[in-house]
Structure formats: C-alpha cells, structure tokens
Amino acid sequence: MLTKLKRVPFPASLSPAMSSGSTMVRSMPARFVLLFVAVAAASVGQAAEEAPKKVTYEDDVKPIFRQYCLNCHQQSDKKGGLALDTFGSVVEGGGSGEVVFDDGDAESSRLWQLVNHDDTPVMPPNQDKLPADKLAVIRAWIEGGILENSGSKAKAKKKNALAFVASSGGKPEGPVAMPETLPLETPVVTSRAAAVTAIAASPWAPLVAVAGQNQIVMYHSDTAELLGILPFPEGVAQDIRFNRDGSYLIVGGGEHSVLGIVAIYDVKTGERVATVGDELDIVFGADANETLSRVAMGGPQKMLRIFDVGSGEKLFDIKKHTDWIFSVAYSPDGVLLASGDRSGGLVVWEAETGREYLDLAGHKGGINSIAWRDDSNVLASASEDGTVKLWDMNSGKAIKSINAHGGGVTAVSFDHQARLATAGRDNRAKLWDATGKELKSFSHGSEDMLEVAITHDGNRMVYGDWTGAVFNTPVDDPNAMVRIAANPEPAAKRAEAVKTTLVSIQEKLTPAKANLDQANAAVAAAQKSLADLDQKIAMLNKQAAESDEAAKNTEQASAAFDEQLPALTTAIRDLQDEVTALRVALKADASKMIPLAESEEKLAGKLTEMAKQRRNRVAMIDVIKTHQQTAAARKAEAEKLAAGRAELQTKLDQAQSLAQAAKKAHDEIAAAASKVQSKMDRLLAEIQ
Structure with missing residues (x-):
C-alpha cells in the first residue's frame, strides 16, 4: 500500500493541450494519471482499428x-x-x-x-x-493515391474530369439557322452511292448534312425531308462540321492527288461565303474557329495548315505529324486545336499561336476522328485500335478508354449531354453515356459503319456505311429507322415523285373539306338550338320578373290603403257621433232637422267610400296572388328549360371539338399540299 502518492507530469505525446497547460492533470495523483493514460491509449488503439486499412x-x-x-x-x-x-x-x-x-x-x-x-x-x-x-x-x-507502404500519405483527390454540366453556350439568341433557299438540283447523278465520307448534325436545329459526290445534301433530321443540295464541284467532301451556332457549314475535301480546299457555306441561303486553301492533295480534316476567322486543314501532305479566312493568307504551316492527318477540330471555346493522324499521332495546339500544347500518346492505331465536349475540357479520339479515348485538357491524360468497336472506331461525336455517338468496323453505330457506359447499339448496316452524328436534341442518330447507305434512327425506337440518300435522284425524277405525292395529298383535301363543312354545320345547328333555348329562358325570366314587380307594386298600394284606413274609420266614427247628437237634439228642437240630414248624408258618403276601399283591398289580395302565381310558373318553366341546357351545351362542345379536329386535319393536309406544291415549283424552275 502506498503511503505517499508521487506526482508525475502528463505525457506530452498524448495531449499537447493538457501537457502544456492543464493544472488539474499536473496535480493529478500518479495512479489516476496512469489510469487516464491507459484509457487514452486504449481509445487511440480502438480508433486505429476502426479506421479503414490502407491499401499499399x-x-x-x-x-x-x-x-x-x-x-x-x-x-x-x-x-x-x-x-x-x-x-x-x-x-x-x-x-x-x-x-x-x-x-x-x-x-x-x-x-x-x-x-x-x-x-x-x-x-x-x-x-x-x-x-x-x-x-x-x-x-x-x-x-487511395498509390501508397508505397503503411507510412505513406495520400494526396487529395482531383476533381472528376468526366463530370459535366450541360450548357447552351453557342446557341443563337434568335431563330436557329435552317435552309430557306438552297438549290434542289443534283449536281452529279450516280448509278450507286459511294462509301459515306462525312456526316454532320446542326448543334441547334433539326438539320443534318451528308457528303456525296460533288455535293452536300441537307436533310430535316426529324422528317428526313430533303431541304437542299450544296454543290461541291472540287470533288468529295471528307469532313463536314457546323460552326458553333449552326449558321455555317465548314466542308473540307477535294480530289486525291489533285486538289484540296475548305469551303464555308451559309446554311440558310446555301451561298458559299469563303473558299480557303489550294492543297496539292485532298483535305481529310478541316474546321473553323468559333469566330470563323481561321480555318485549319490537314491531309496526306502531313502538314497542319492554318489560314486567315478573310485574306486567305496562310498563318501557320506546322510539321509535327509523321503520317496523313485524318481529323482536325477546334475546341468550342476557340482556345485549342486538335489534330490526329493515320499512325496514331494526336496533338493539341494553341489555336492562337500554333504552339504545341499537348502530345497525347496512347492509341495503337490511326486516329480516324476527334470531337470536343461542349465545355472544351475533354477531347474524344476514335482509333483503328478499337478504342475511344477521352482526354482531359487540364492534366493531359486519358481519363477514359472505351473498347468501342472491334476492328476499329471510324467516327465519334458528342451531344449536348456529353453522350458519345460512335461508328465502327463491326458494322454498328453506338451511343454511350458521359462516363463511357454503352446505352444503345444500332446494326442496320451490312458493312463497316464509317460516319456518325447525333442530332441537336440527342433524339436521333444518323450514320452511314461503306456501301453508301445512310440511316436516320430514333434513339428510343430503332425500328423507326428511315434511309436518306447521299446522292439523291435527278431533280426531274424527284419532281415526278413530288407530283405524285401532291396529287395524293390533294385527293385527301376534298373529303377533308367536306368533313370540315359538315362539322361546321353541326356546330352552327347546335349553336342555334342553344341560342333559341337561351332566348326562351330569358323571356320567361323577364315575364317572371314583371309579375314579381306587379305583385310588389300592388302590395305597396295595399299598404298605402292600410295606412289611410285608420283616418277614414275615425272620420266615420266622428260623423256617427255627430248624427247621434243631432238626433237627440231634434226631439227638443225641430231646427236640427236640416243639420241632421246633412250629417247623415256625409256619413253615408263616408260609409260608401269605406265599402269601396274594402272591396278594392280584397281585390288587391287576389291580384297579388295572381301575379305571384304567374311569376312562380314562369320561373319553374325557365328552370325546367335550363335543366336541359347542359345537354345542348354538351352537344355544342362535342360539335366544336369535332370541328376543331376536322379543321386541324384539313389545315395539315392543305399545308402539306402547299409545301409540296412549293417544292415542286422549285424543282420545275430548276429543271427549266
């Protein structure tokens, strides 16, 4: 047994605060200190056991x-x-x-x-x-940060580069551009379609452009209607891109070993507003920056060339690639420019200076296509090695590699939700979510799928294969796929088809008009029945109101008589007293005879007047009752008619609904006829 407790200092390693300033602990007896230390050590040990184990x-x-x-x-x-x-x-x-x-x-x-x-x-x-x-x-x-051993410490994790917030950046404030006066004549008619070389979708409108021989064909992506054909006499377009707001189309192409150019078209008018470059070989990849002030192009000459659109002057001639350049794309914000080649070379450049920004190594095959995410932070590359890689522009690393298509990936594009559309040599087009998870696979083609685009709303994918077939497919209903042609038939033949369509539509217009007239007549009849009923109800209510008013007026007259009656009764009583007094006086005085006669005459008059007033009062009661009965009868009749009004209103509503449907059907047919007629007129005008 201890006879004296020794005071000991508190271990600094357990609690700096207590070791440096706790008077209580410093004066604590040794056995309590030891107990405290043991409990604290046990707590530390328990916390260590509960902490997740480091993976090293x-x-x-x-x-x-x-x-x-x-x-x-x-x-x-x-x-x-x-x-x-x-x-x-x-x-x-x-x-x-x-x-x-x-x-x-x-x-x-x-x-x-x-x-x-x-x-x-x-x-x-x-x-x-x-x-x-x-x-x-x-x-x-x-x-966990690739820890070497249990003593290593992990760095803070970086932000997920795949995280994406959709925006409407680049969308025009007014109406989005759609073709208005594009030519419809086919520049070149071929016996069969060639392999599809380029497809692009407008970023904000239901519009898709498809490359054909010496032409770019514009279709309404929702209806598959041919909207116009842009001549490209230099050869075949190898790359098509819409500018950021969808108002212009950038087309690169030409003829192998002969000519390569980049053309810029106004989407509304079809006018070629600029032609840039004069290459000695075809252009495979082309794009313009967000202000349309610069154009970049590349091809078999292995040179990335950047031109000023206004002057046509060559600004940069960059030799870095060791093989044919297949794809060129400016970032949406215009800060960067990417280019990919046939040997797997993928380089990102500073758009303004032409200096190298990133050299992205990782693909084992040629880069067939590149695309930027809307926020310009991620670049997608499609390669012959079968993968699509997503590259983070901040770290310069591949943040995702997707085994997309066996045999090779031929095309890639983003939509506004950061989803990816791809095409590949497995004869398929596919849709992927923003993290690289496969959502849909489309297998309509029989050969290598070469090009793909996803529409502005993400609802349709348009893709084309080696045979020249182009498929326009709803994402949610692949069975509703329709085909569109990269090389449409001649205008004259299309005019005949349009004429047949017009006749068919006009045949539907006549019965639609008859149906509309019949529906309008039914509405008019229902309106008349309802109006007649409302008129009867109004007349009955008016008569009831008039009877109520007459009864009220009679009641007022009766009340006025009742107010006069006491005075008349008093006057009669006074005359009766006067006559009685005169009769008594007459017994003693014969001279009272004349005054008596006069008083009796007055009394008789007043009694007659009282009798007449009483008869009128009784008559008033009957009149009031008659007026009240008439008013009640008219009200009851009006209520009975009003009870049947709902049925007539329902019939009118039904008739109006049928008339609206008939009008809508008629107007749709009439509008379709007018549209087809306008299209035929344009075709005939171009043929002539």
Missing part, C-alpha cells in the same frame, strides 16, 4: 503482381519497358509513359485500363481478367 503497394498490390505479372514485367525482363517489381519502377512507368498517378483517378490509369480489359493490349495477355477481388485491390490502391 508493398502489402497488397505487389503480391498480386508477383502472382500474375512479374514473369514479364520485372527488372530483368521489362516487356514494354515496364517493371512492376518495385514501387519506383511502377511509378516510373513504361515505354509509353506513366501507368499510374497519385491523384486517385483509376479511370485515367493506363495500368487499370489494361488489367480491367478496358484497353489493349489486355493484361495478362491471352487470359481472362484477374479475379474480381484482385481487381478491387488494384483499383482501391489507385484510388
């Missing part, structure tokens, strides 16, 4: 690599220049660059893309994916 290279990932990967990827045998047997070599990466990053983004990790079979070459080669629990460990390690 040494403890968790290296054993997986040892089991599945180190036969090919270790210091003495670095296949692809990559060794995975040390943490340093993993971070260093391989011949194609880094494979993991410390930002917690698994989707952009090359290592994850390969082991998860999201990209090629898949790892381990010629084998199934690693077991799900092993993959979960690798992903958790990457998302």
Whole structure:
C-alpha cells in the first residue's frame, strides 16, 4: 500500500493541450494519471482499428503482381519497358509513359485500363481478367493515391474530369439557322452511292448534312425531308462540321492527288461565303474557329495548315505529324486545336499561336476522328485500335478508354449531354453515356459503319456505311429507322415523285373539306338550338320578373290603403257621433232637422267610400296572388328549360371539338399540299 502518492507530469505525446497547460492533470495523483493514460491509449488503439486499412503497394498490390505479372514485367525482363517489381519502377512507368498517378483517378490509369480489359493490349495477355477481388485491390490502391507502404500519405483527390454540366453556350439568341433557299438540283447523278465520307448534325436545329459526290445534301433530321443540295464541284467532301451556332457549314475535301480546299457555306441561303486553301492533295480534316476567322486543314501532305479566312493568307504551316492527318477540330471555346493522324499521332495546339500544347500518346492505331465536349475540357479520339479515348485538357491524360468497336472506331461525336455517338468496323453505330457506359447499339448496316452524328436534341442518330447507305434512327425506337440518300435522284425524277405525292395529298383535301363543312354545320345547328333555348329562358325570366314587380307594386298600394284606413274609420266614427247628437237634439228642437240630414248624408258618403276601399283591398289580395302565381310558373318553366341546357351545351362542345379536329386535319393536309406544291415549283424552275 502506498503511503505517499508521487506526482508525475502528463505525457506530452498524448495531449499537447493538457501537457502544456492543464493544472488539474499536473496535480493529478500518479495512479489516476496512469489510469487516464491507459484509457487514452486504449481509445487511440480502438480508433486505429476502426479506421479503414490502407491499401499499399508493398502489402497488397505487389503480391498480386508477383502472382500474375512479374514473369514479364520485372527488372530483368521489362516487356514494354515496364517493371512492376518495385514501387519506383511502377511509378516510373513504361515505354509509353506513366501507368499510374497519385491523384486517385483509376479511370485515367493506363495500368487499370489494361488489367480491367478496358484497353489493349489486355493484361495478362491471352487470359481472362484477374479475379474480381484482385481487381478491387488494384483499383482501391489507385484510388487511395498509390501508397508505397503503411507510412505513406495520400494526396487529395482531383476533381472528376468526366463530370459535366450541360450548357447552351453557342446557341443563337434568335431563330436557329435552317435552309430557306438552297438549290434542289443534283449536281452529279450516280448509278450507286459511294462509301459515306462525312456526316454532320446542326448543334441547334433539326438539320443534318451528308457528303456525296460533288455535293452536300441537307436533310430535316426529324422528317428526313430533303431541304437542299450544296454543290461541291472540287470533288468529295471528307469532313463536314457546323460552326458553333449552326449558321455555317465548314466542308473540307477535294480530289486525291489533285486538289484540296475548305469551303464555308451559309446554311440558310446555301451561298458559299469563303473558299480557303489550294492543297496539292485532298483535305481529310478541316474546321473553323468559333469566330470563323481561321480555318485549319490537314491531309496526306502531313502538314497542319492554318489560314486567315478573310485574306486567305496562310498563318501557320506546322510539321509535327509523321503520317496523313485524318481529323482536325477546334475546341468550342476557340482556345485549342486538335489534330490526329493515320499512325496514331494526336496533338493539341494553341489555336492562337500554333504552339504545341499537348502530345497525347496512347492509341495503337490511326486516329480516324476527334470531337470536343461542349465545355472544351475533354477531347474524344476514335482509333483503328478499337478504342475511344477521352482526354482531359487540364492534366493531359486519358481519363477514359472505351473498347468501342472491334476492328476499329471510324467516327465519334458528342451531344449536348456529353453522350458519345460512335461508328465502327463491326458494322454498328453506338451511343454511350458521359462516363463511357454503352446505352444503345444500332446494326442496320451490312458493312463497316464509317460516319456518325447525333442530332441537336440527342433524339436521333444518323450514320452511314461503306456501301453508301445512310440511316436516320430514333434513339428510343430503332425500328423507326428511315434511309436518306447521299446522292439523291435527278431533280426531274424527284419532281415526278413530288407530283405524285401532291396529287395524293390533294385527293385527301376534298373529303377533308367536306368533313370540315359538315362539322361546321353541326356546330352552327347546335349553336342555334342553344341560342333559341337561351332566348326562351330569358323571356320567361323577364315575364317572371314583371309579375314579381306587379305583385310588389300592388302590395305597396295595399299598404298605402292600410295606412289611410285608420283616418277614414275615425272620420266615420266622428260623423256617427255627430248624427247621434243631432238626433237627440231634434226631439227638443225641430231646427236640427236640416243639420241632421246633412250629417247623415256625409256619413253615408263616408260609409260608401269605406265599402269601396274594402272591396278594392280584397281585390288587391287576389291580384297579388295572381301575379305571384304567374311569376312562380314562369320561373319553374325557365328552370325546367335550363335543366336541359347542359345537354345542348354538351352537344355544342362535342360539335366544336369535332370541328376543331376536322379543321386541324384539313389545315395539315392543305399545308402539306402547299409545301409540296412549293417544292415542286422549285424543282420545275430548276429543271427549266
């Protein structure tokens, strides 16, 4: 037993606040201090046990690599220049660059893309994916910041580059551009369609442009109606893009080994407002910046050339690509310019200066198509290696790799929701969500699907294949697909078809007019019946009101008599008293005879007047009763008629509804006839 308790200092390692300034703890007896320390240590231990276990290279990932990967990827045998047997070599990466990053983004990790079979070459080669629990460990390690060991600390995670907020940037304030006076004559008539080389959809209007031989054909994307044909006499368009507000169409193309140009057309009028470039070979990729002041183009000459649209002067002649340039695209904000080539080269440039901004390595095949997301932060590239990669412009890394089409991806485009439309050599077009998840697959073609576009509202996809077939398909109903032609029939033949359509529509117009007239007549009849009924009800209500008024007036007259009656009664009583007094006086005085006679005469008059007034009063009661009965009868009759009014109103409403439907049907047919007539007139005018 302790006879004296020793005071000890509080351990500074447990609580700096208590060790530096707690008088209570400093004066605490030793046994309580020891007890406090034990409890605190137990709490710390419990917290450590409850904290999630760190996933580290040494403890968790290296054993997986040892089991599945180190036969090919270790210091003495670095296949692809990559060794995975040390943490340093993993971070260093391989011949194609880094494979993991410390930002917690698994989707952009090359290592994850390969082991998860999201990209090629898949790892381990010629084998199934690693077991799900092993993959979960690798992903958790990457998302945890690629920690080397239990003493390592993770960096803060970066913002998800795939996160996207839709905007209407670039949409014109007024009406969006649609063709108004485009020519309808077919410049070149071919026996069959050639492979589809370019398709583009307006960013804000139901309009799609399809490349054909020496022409670009404009269709209404919702109705598949041919709206006009833009001549392209230089050859075949290889790239078509609408500018940001959809008012102009940028077309690059030409003739192989002969000529390459970029033309800009006004969408409303079809006027060619600019022609830029004079290449010695065809232009494969072309685009204009957001102000239409510059045009960039590329092709077999391997040179990325940028021109001033106004003067036609060449501003930059950039030699970086080592193979044919297939695709060129300005970012929506006009800050960057991307270009991709046949050997997988993908470069992003500063649009204003022409300086290199990013050299994006990762594709194992040619870059067939590139597209920008609306916010300009993400670039999509479609490659012959079968993948579509999404590149973050801030980090310069591939944040997503999608195994999109076996055999190669030929085209890619974004919609305003950041969804992706792709086409590929598996004869399919596909739709993907913003994270790279497949939503739809369309397989209408019988050959390689070469081009794809998604409409302004995201409701339709338009895609074309090697045979020249072009398909316009609702996303929600693939069975409602319609075909449109890259090379329409001659205007004369189309005029005959339009004439047949017009006759058919006009045949429908006559019965529609008869139906409308009949419906209008039914409305008029129902309106008349209702009006007649309302007139009768109004007349009865008026008569009832008149009877009520007459009864009221009679009641007032009766009340006036009742007010006069007391005075008349008093006067009669006074005369009766006077006559009585005179009769008494007459017995004593014979001279009272004459006054008596006069008083009796007055009394008789007053009694006659009283009798007459009483008879009138009785008559008034009968008159009041008669007026009241008449008013009640008229009101009852009016109410009875009003009870049947609802039925007549229902008939009128039904007749009006049928008339409205008949008018709508008639007007639609008439409008269609007028539209077809106008189209035929334009065709005939062009033929003549």
